[in-house]
Amino acid sequence: MELSYQEKFTLIKLSEVGKTKFEELVKRAGLDQVAVMRAVLGLQSKGLAKLHEKSERVVRLTETGRKYAEIGLPEWRALAVLKERKKVTLDDLGDVLSEDELKPIVGLLRKEGWASVRKEDGKLVLEITEKGLNAEERPVDVALKLLTEKGTVPLGEIEGLIPVKELKRRKIAEEDSVTERFVEITPEGAELVKGGIELKEEVSNLTPELIKSGKWREVEFKRFNISAPVRRIYPGKKQPYRAFLDKIRRRLIEMGFIEMTVKSLIETQFWNFDALFQPQNHPARDWTDTYQLKYPKSGHLPVEELVASVKAAHEHGGDTGSRGWGYVWSPERAMLLMPRAHGTALSGRQLARGVEIPGKYFTIQRVFRPDVLDRTHLIEFNQVDGFVVGEDLNFRNLLGILKRFAVEIAGAKKVKFLPDYYPFTEPSVQMSAYHPELGWVEFGGAGIFREEMTKALRVDVPVIAWGIGIDRLAMFKLGIDDIRYLFSYDLRWLREARLVW
């Protein structure tokens, strides 16, 4: 039979007395109460000891009782005055008795036969009797003394002196019940101790000293009870949405994508729109509403050569064979600053800077667009944008990659593509994924960048590109149906949100 060190120790201590109050055993063992209780329960489950509980009716001294014990019962205080003056009025007793005590005092003294009562000039007068002069200790005095000494006394013991209801009526004491615990060794337990128990200190930490000295060979290691219930602990961890984004970044890097980064959240219209062949006169630059910066209003344009080729593409198609948009392109307009409205701005920057061919690029960007907040819309959200560039890429490759993203990264079960329009892609698609509660949720756009865009940025091979509203996919993965929850302070959610992957 496996016994812990404390169980063995407690059993040995218990065997010295056989049966004892639990508190006594605690004292004997010199351990703390919780440890002894755990040991006793352990011993009990192994049939080596028994824990009994006995409830007992007791009488307990009240606050009033304690006061009487100190200053004397009212009848004794009154008698002291009577002894001194022989004859007193009720007013005379006011010095030694409270108002509450004064009311019943006449009855009390009379009942004891300690005083006689008369009316003189319409006033009550008390006169001490023979019995009063020789007054002796009564049962109530004995009971009070006993209670004062012990605090609580078994009901039976008090009843042997005086009916408890008497004490209760005088508010000296009250009834209560207490539970006493006894521990008793069983014959099996006694047997085991007789046979000899080897008491080895248990070690719960393996230290370098134990290893070096070789002492680990001698000591006993404490066993862990891995099924014991424990308190829940909440270790620090990444905010769930942050963790999700970090995982996506890792996935993409593992897939061979190069990350495009930029420090600022602010962009010139040139990179947000113009470099992507989005015409300046386009109403509201239609596919999305955007914010504008009030101060500073304008930023800088890139090198002249690049500006010139973008301008040419807009005005007459440059050398692409396209006729362009056919208007006069304004550099001032292109310099205006705005909070970045889509991650695609970074794709444009990267193409202009130069890319590996074949190559794969991505970025995770915070973007800003006016919208009405609801469970699927935020005005500030995150996009994963990316593109793949290579000689023989086609539209099918694009759809394949997108589907893989939605299914693998976001855990969407079903994905569908619909034709769409973006000024910078041709053809263009829109992607939706199926959410069990929200139904079909649009999560991004994609397409093949138009030559008017890529050629102006001096890339002469096909570029397939996409922009994904990653927050919406995060909803799928984290199992939430309100996008605002991604940024919630709700501690319960933060603690218990699903771990992704």
Ligand SMILES: N[C@@H](Cc1ccccc1)C(=O)O
């Ligand atoms: N930038 C587009 C998505 C997109 C990216 C790349 C190509 C096509 C579309 C948007 O934010 O909605």
